[in-house]
Amino acid sequence: MSLIEQLGLTALRRLDPERAHGLALKALHSPFAPLPGPVTSPRLAIELAGLALPNPVGLAAGFDKNGTAMHPLARAGFGFIELGAITPRPQPGNPKPRLFRLNKDRAAINRFGFNNEGMEAMAARLEARPQGFPIGLNLGANKDSADRAADFATVLSRCGAHLDFATVNVSSPNTEKLRDLQGADALTALLNGVIAARNALERPIPVFLKIAPDLEAQEIEDIALVARSTGVDAIIATNTTLSRDGLHSPHAGETGGLSGAPLFEKSTRVLARLSRATEGQIPLIGVGGISTAEEAFTKITAGASAVQLYTAMVYHGISLAARIARGLDDILAARGYTHISQAIGTDREAWL
Numbered sequence: 001m002s003l004i005e006q007l008g009l010t011a012l013r014r015l016d017p018e019r020a021h022g023l024a025l026k027a028l029h030s031p032f033a034p035l036p037g038p039v040t041s042p043r044l045a046i047e048l049a050g051l052a053l054p055n056p057v058g059l060a061a062g063f064d065k066n067g068t069a070m071h072p073l074a075r076a077g078f079g080f081i082e083l084g085a086i087t088p089r090p091q092p093g094n095p096k097p098r099l100f101r102l103n104k105d106r107a108a109i110n111r112f113g114f115n116n117e118g119m120e121a122m123a124a125r126l127e128a129r130p131q132g133f134p135i136g137l138n139l140g141a142n143k144d145s146a147d148r149a150a151d152f153a154t155v156l157s158r159c160g161a162h163l164d165f166a167t168v169n170v171s172s173p174n175t176e177k178l179r180d181l182q183g184a185d186a187l188t189a190l191l192n193g194v195i196a197a198r199n200a201l202e203r204p205i206p207v208f209l210k211i212a213p214d215l216e217a218q219e220i221e222d223i224a225l226v227a228r229s230t231g232v233d234a235i236i237a238t239n240t241t242l243s244r245d246g247l248h249s250p251h252a253g254e255t256g257g258l259s260g261a262p263l264f265e266k267s268t269r270v271l272a273r274l275s276r277a278t279e280g281q282i283p284l285i286g287v288g289g290i291s292t293a294e295e296a297f298t299k300i301t302a303g304a305s306a307v308q309l310y311t312a313m314v315y316h317g318i319s320l321a322a323r324i325a326r327g328l329d330d331i332l333a334a335r336g337y338t339h340i341s342q343a344i345g346t347d348r349e350a351w352l
Contacts, residue, residue: 004032005317013314017099017108024318025064028072034319035075043332043339044079044325048283048306049206049233051134051164055079055325056306056340057296060287061138061167061210062110063310066117067125074133077322082308083122084138085169088154090118091142094174098256101314102249106291107260108311109251110240113174114140119158126162136165138210139194143175149190153197160201168194168232171212171239173257179212184222191230206233211274213238213267213288220270224277236285236308237274238267260311264289268302272351275303280345291316293327300328300340301347 008027012020027033040054047053059081064073067083074081093115100109116122122137129135139155141148156166168191170181181190191209198207209232211223227235240257247262267288275284283306286299291312299307313320328340337343 001317017101025069028069036077036322037075039077039322039325041329053079057325058308060308060310071130074130080134082136085140086116086122087140087142088151100251100254104249105247107262109254109256109258111174111256119155123159134164137163138167138169153193156197165206167208167210169210171210187226208234210236213241213270220273221277234283237271261289269351272302272348293324296324297331300343302351303345303348
């Protein structure tokens with residue numbers, strides 16, 4: 001990390017977390033932002049659900065909700081980025097404050113509630129998106145929608161022409177009863193609607209499903225079965241957790257979804273169980289608590305074909321993506337792998 005980035009992070013951490021987040025997005029457009037461009041190698045480049053990724057380190061949804069920093073983020077060393085979540089109509093989200101740093105735990109709690117500018121604003125920005133770099137969109141539902149399941153398909157129909165993939169997000173804990181859509185029957189109906197909207201696009205794109213970490217064993221089995229039967233192209237495991245086990249920071253009791261280092265073990269166990277349940281038939285993306293190349297490699301060996309990160313950048317900066325990608329390349333080389341696909345799931349049993 002450069003001295004300029006260190007100073008910037010120090011300054012941002014003195015501000016309200018949500019204001020700091022907004023300033024961080026704007027800072028990406030400055031000439032001082034650490035944007036190394038593509039990070040790749042023959043070991044790192046991988047195909048995921050038909051997408052050619054320069055490396056398997058992605059940006060998780062939530063960092064760039066409205067697609068205002070797509071161009072610099074495409075040069076930040078990520079292998080792919082996910083924008084959103086986006087709902088059909090703009091919505092303000094939950095009252096502030098709604099984002100809290102847990103410095104002692106290297107974590108964060110948010111209860112944003114799908115605050116975003118809506119699909120029309122996102123579609124307009126996507127029309128001018130950077131080309132030749134994989135960009136996806138996290139689909140959401142309006143809080144006051146009469147038909148939340150239909151909202152996901154609506155956003156995809158409007159924005160899909162400009163995307164490389166879309167993610168069905170039924171795992172946010174901050175929209176009341178949203179996680180109820182993870183039940184087998186409701187999830188099947190929802191995904192069938194989204195897949196139909198995808199198939200109607202002039203250029204059909206992969207559809208991913210993002211799940212919560214707070215699932216019982218049978219729920220994981222049910223989700224795997226539904227994903228296979230509906231034709232989901234990949235599963236993202238996982239979103240934030242409602243658990244507060246082992247926290248030490250002053251804001252630990254705040255309502256919302258917990259992300260960051262404390263989520264690593266919980267999300268990796270769900271990932272491994274999902275890998276076993278899907279029997280390698282659906283690629284998985286591991287998310288939750290990744291801040292080092294070693295942790296990214298652990299997700300890969302637990303069953304992930306790619307990974308995503310977000311909260312760790314609060315503590316380690318935007319240059320973290322490139323550092324993790326390069327570190328992954330070094331780990332693969334040191335262990336004698338010629339391609340990252342050879343490491344997928346090799347240590348899954350340790351997490352079951």
